Amino acid sequence: MNLTDTNPKRYQKTALLLIIALSILALCCLLWIWQGTNDNSGKLTADIYQNGRLIQSISLDSVEEPYTFTVTGDNDCRNEIEVRPGSIGIISADCPDKLCVHQGFIDTSLLPITCLPNHLVIQIRTEDITPDIITY
Amino acid sequence: MSIRKLTTLAMFTTLALIIFTIENAIPPLVPIPGAKLGLANIITLVILQSFPPKDAFFVLLTRILLSTLLFGQAMSLLYSLAGGICCFIAMYLVNRLLQRHFLYLTSIIGALFHNLGQLLVAYLLTSVPGVLAYLPFLLLSGILTGLFTGLCAQFTLKYLLPLTARLQSSPKEGDDN
Structure with a gap:
């Protein structure tokens, strides 16, 4: 010193x-x-990005039955995504830390689910309810 | 670099690796990528405080490379390096500015820049602007974990420094390099 x-x-x-x-x-x-x-009002849309590309867009409000699908990326990494009415989450993955699975299901735009090893991001977008036509 | 110093630094690297391993075994406390205690930073702080900054940097680099070889994949090296180097530069500057006092402040700034560096890499790799939504969480966790590791380092120094001083006080220690 x-x-x-x-x-x-x-x-x-x-x-x-x-x-x-x-x-x-x-x-x-x-x-x-x-x-x-x-701000969690409005229509929920989940955007799934891989390597920065939007690969899928799911309107969560129109989901009636939960279903799962698998996203495969580079190096054969896989993420199994489950869509439920109003929420989305990763239920299994082959990345080492499984942080994306631990994040559980999201239903707000607050935090996207990220699987950094597999370059996968799931982000929820809330669309403001500004209808074109209002019917009474 | 004398053999004694080389050995001391190697021992510190080993300590950092051990701490890193133990921390790796703890399940993540919060499900936010990047939000972890960063206990291995205690060692970086201790060395930064008691050795020339160059040595601290080398120990940090060695620790990152070795831990990636042992546990990680090639991808995590990028994150670790970006975080580690950002953190080190910030800590070095702040530590100099504070003249080696208030080590926990240095640590907090280091943790913040570590998280910023990692987030930047995450943004560059995924190129989804939504990743930036983690920013407030990572900054907050950086402040908390930085404070924790900083205090840990301060206590370590208080009790470990007499030991390292004894290790260093050989007649042929001389200057570095």
Whole structure:
């Protein structure tokens, strides 16, 4: 610890600034998450992306019976996806950590399900209910 | 680099690998990819604090390469490297700015940049903007885990540093390189 500049004031000031900045950052994150949990109205559509390409789009509101299908990607990696009315999830995968399976079923646009090893992302999109024609 | 120092650094690398292995065996606490404690960073912090930054960087690189060889696939190397290097640069700068005080702040910044680096790679690899929805979660978890590992490192230093000092205080230690 032979630093030449040993003025204690300076690093204490830096530390204080850092703490303030981090607190603000944490607060912003909380607000961001909180705001995200609040918008789950509207029509739910699940978009399945692989390697950044949209490979399938499922309207979750029109699902009546749960069904499963398998998505195969590069290197023969496989993800088995189950679609239920209003939610979607990965039920089995051959990736090493199975984080995508642990994420369970999602029904909001808050967090997409991601299987990083297999480059698979399932994202729910909420379409605002702004109908073209309103009938009474 | 003297043999003594090489051995000490190798021992630290081994420690980091052991910690990494144990952490790998713990099931993920939250189902968010990238949100983990990052306990191996304790070792990086300890070395950063008591050795020249170059050594800390080499230990980090060795640990990442070895852990990928042992557990990961080629894909996880990219994530680990991006996260590790981002984290190291940020920690080095902050540690210098804080003149080696407030180690937990250094650790928090490191964890944040680790997560940012990984998220960036995830975004580049999947190129789905939705991946960025993880950002607030990863930043929050970075602050918490960074604080935890930083405090761990601080306690480690308090009790381990006397030991390493004894290991280092050989008559022929000299300067590095």
